[in-house]
Amino acid sequence: MKAAPFAYCRPDSVDEAVDVLAGGDAKVLAGGQSLVPVLAMRLGRPGTLVDITRLPGLDSLVVQDGQLHVGAAVRQRRVERSAEVAAVPLVARALPFVGHRELRSRGTVCGSLAHADPAAELPAVAACLGASVVVRGPGGERVVAAADFVTGAMTTAVGPDELVTGVRFPVAGAGEGFGFAELARRHGDFALAGVAVRVRGEAATLAAFGVSDRPVVRELTLDPDPTEAGLRPVTDALAAEVVDTDGDAHGSRGYRVRLLGVLAAREIVRAHREAHR
Ligand SMILES: Cc1cc2nc3c(=O)[nH]c(=O)nc-3n(C[C@H](O)[C@H](O)[C@H](O)COP(=O)(O)OP(=O)(O)OC[C@H]3O[C@@H](n4cnc5c(N)ncnc54)[C@H](O)[C@@H]3O)c2cc1C
Structure with missing residues (x-):
């Protein structure tokens, strides 16, 4: 099947992109790795x-003021291969699990957030x-806490007339440790279940x-x-x-409960060890 006809727009500024989105019936095109299959x-x-991949100002990848700033046009693979990503070890550990390398060379970090696959x-x-997600719309810029960003399956706090312009991840501090694990049937598939963990003290x-x-x-308090x-017992109950x-x-619900309990315990211990090394 082919995509239904659509108009294509490559704006020269974020303001122009927002204007087009505000006109209604428009979608942001970033890496296209999720959107293009949806269209097809x-x-x-x-x-x-609204193609944002060459929009000036959205391609920055920089560590500044204790945060890793990732612009909306920055591809996942660029972050994965950057020196800057070492400042946020959890992002570095998770990125190789995002689909396949070929997908990551087109897909953007912000596009993955905006797509909000569960x-x-x-x-x-x-x-x-x-982390903080920076959003621009007709009313100006606002910052959404990542914990409040995804509001349901494939649904976020971003309005149809708004654009994610970037995301800021806090740089890891001394005494922090991290864990990340997932299980997928094949590497590159979406996970059956997974965990990301940060431990401090x-x-x-x-x-x-x-x-x-x-x-x-x-949030958990550890021994x-x-x-x-x-x-x-704690992670099984949590799962x-x-x-x-x-x-x-x-996988059944029961399988996922058991899987999550195992992964959570393992990665919490790993993160705790790293934090106290
Ligand atoms: C075979 C396959 C396997 C995959 N496996 C995984 C996986 O294991 N894990 C995983 O996380 N992902 C996976 N993906 C998805 C991939 O990571 C995508 O790159 C990502 O979900 C979307 O990023 P994108 O830049 O390609 O966004 P696009 O496809 O361009 O856009 C996706 C959606 O987000 C919106 N959007 C994008 N950018 C913005 C923005 N700046 N502001 C507002 N809205 C925006 C678009 O309008 C669209 O609705 C897989 C994809 C495929 C095809």
Whole structure:
């Protein structure tokens, strides 16, 4: 099947992009790795595509004021291969799990956030780290906490007349440790379940993905010397609470609960060890 006809627009400024979006029936085109299949299957029929990939000012990738700033036109693979990504180890660890290398060489970090697939890695990482998403619309700029950004499956706090211009991830501080793991049937597939973890002292933040309609974030207080076996009753109970799916052909709800409990315990211990090294 081919996409329905659409107009194509490559604006010269963010203001122009916002004007076109405000006209209605328009969609932002970033890497196209999710949008183009949607168009080809006619699951969406926007009247106009607003191509932001060459928009001046959206291609910055810089560490500044304790944050890694990633502009909306920055491709996932560029971040993965950059020196800057070392400042945010959780992003560095998660990126190789985002689809395949070929997809990451076109797909953008902000496009992944805006697409908001429930099994996507980057929205969970952003929520776990307390990242900020910068959004521009007709009323000006606003900043949305990543934890509030995804509002449901494939749904975000971004209005149809708004554009994500960038995301800011906090740089890792001394004494922080991180864990990331997921299970997919094949590498590059969307995860059946996954976790992103940050530990500071005995405080852990865990974001689970692939188990609900959006990333689920929980705070935990750890023992001074946590072990996987010791944590399992806690993470198993947490998994039973947060897994919110009936299951599908790839795994039942019960399987995902068990998987999440195991991954969470393992990655919390790993992150705790790293934090106290
Ligand atoms: C075979 C396959 C496997 C994949 N596996 C994974 C995976 O394992 N994990 C994963 O996370 N992703 C996966 N993806 C998706 C991939 O990561 C996409 O790159 C990503 O979801 C979207 O990024 P994009 O830049 O290509 O956005 P696009 O496809 O251009 O856009 C996606 C959506 O976001 C909107 N959008 C994009 N940028 C903005 C913006 N700046 N402001 C407002 N709205 C915007 C678009 O309008 C569109 O609705 C996979 C894709 C494929 C085809």
